[in-house]
Amino acid sequence: MTDTPAAIQVVDVVRTYTRPRTSLLRPAPVVRALRGVNLEVKEGERFGIVGESGCGKSTLLRIIAALDHATSGHVVVEGTDITRLPERRLRFLRENLQLVFQDPMSSLDPRMRVRDIIAEPLVVQGHPASGARVRELLEAVGLSADAGDRYPHQFSGGQRQRISIARALAPRPRILIADEPVSALDVSVRAQVLNLISDLVDELNLTLVFVSHDLSVVKHVCDRVAVMNAGQIVETGFTGDVYAAPQHPYTQRLVSAIPTLHRALAGATTTDLLAAKGEPG
Numbered sequence: 143m144t145d146t147p148a149a150i151q152v153v154d155v156v157r158t159y160t161r162p163r164t165s166l167l168r169p170a171p172v173v174r175a176l177r178g179v180n181l182e183v184k185e186g187e188r189f190g191i192v193g194e195s196g197c198g199k200s201t202l203l204r205i206i207a208a209l210d211h212a213t214s215g216h217v218v219v220e221g222t223d224i225t226r227l228p229e230r231r232l233r234f235l236r237e238n239l240q241l242v243f244q245d246p247m248s249s250l251d252p253r254m255r256v257r258d259i260i261a262e263p264l265v266v267q268g269h270p271a272s273g274a275r276v277r278e279l280l281e282a283v284g285l286s287a288d289a290g291d292r293y294p295h296q297f298s299g300g301q302r303q304r305i306s307i308a309r310a311l312a313p314r315p316r317i318l319i320a321d322e323p324v325s326a327l328d329v330s331v332r333a334q335v336l337n338l339i340s341d342l343v344d345e346l347n348l349t350l351v352f353v354s355h356d357l358s359v360v361k362h363v364c365d366r367v368a369v370m371n372a373g374q375i376v377e378t379g380f381t382g383d384v385y386a387a388p389q390h391p392y393t394q395r396l397v398s399a400i401p402t403l404h405r406a407l408a409g410a411t412t413t414d415l416l417a418a419k420g421e422p423g
């Protein structure tokens with residue numbers, strides 16, 4: 143894969159947030175969410191980012207998608223440095239990179255019919271959104287054509303996540319970013335949604351960046367994985383290698399927590415697994 147072009151390069155990205163002052167006597171608290179993150183995702187790769195809650199995963203994704211900006215460092219997407227680009231020059235990114243979020247209920251407008259939700263990214267970008275394209279997308283995610291006439295609340299959690307996936311695929315993106323896409327779902331439907339994402343990534347030749355706090359989920363979907371801890375990537379490697387022979391002490395703790403396998407299969411989170419070992423979550 144060394145000759146494959148990079149879809150995403152993250153170079154020395156730092157992100158600090160200043161929280162509101164709680165006292166006139168003390169300076170405003172500064173949160174160092176990302177402390178110099180470097181990573182490269184190749185075109186067509188399935189790249190996982192795993193780590194505990196609060197380690198900076200969502201911040202990193204928001205910066206890659208230009209929904210937030212880095213305090214310092216650079217993000218290059220398909221060869222273009224997006225770090226300081228104004229919104230009007232981000233059109234290529236809005237079309238080629240799409241996101242699926244954790245909670246489909248809060249990311250779908252409850253007042254819109256499903257067909258309009260799916261067509262929305264096309265309309266926003268000034269493309270025609272034909273009924274045929276919407277039906278094709280519904281079919282691709284395993285929903286019937288008449289689903290388009292209904293509203294999000296008329297679907298189960300798993301079906302709503304399918305709608306989110308259809309919407310993300312509407313502009314024919316080359317990069318799909320999934321932020322904890324199954325964490326909010328019932329355990330019984332997680333595997334179906336993961337398999338759907340996996341199949342679509344293959345069929346459509348997508349680059350996938352998949353973020354989860356759930357080790358077993360990342361292992362199921364990704365070729366390579368980066369392990370994040372406290373705003374830094376502590377280890378990157380092929381998923382199988384990282385799990386078989388973790389190098390960094392933090393990864394070793396995560397992996398050694400996995401043998402509580404029935405918990406992992408039941409969807410235990412990194413925090414749960416560490417807690418099961420008596421470690422701080």
Ligand SMILES: Nc1ncnc2c1ncn2[C@@H]1O[C@H](COP(=O)(O)OP(=O)(O)OP(=O)(O)O)[C@@H](O)[C@H]1O
Nearest residue numbers: 159160173175194195196197198199200201202355
């Ligand atoms: N807008 C913000 N203002 C202040 N602090 C923030 C902001 N966004 C994130 N943070 C802080 O940055 C750190 C990283 O948060 P982030 O949401 O990226 O972590 P995460 O790994 O995605 O966690 P989770 O899985 O719980 O969402 C946390 O300490 C969080 O409180």
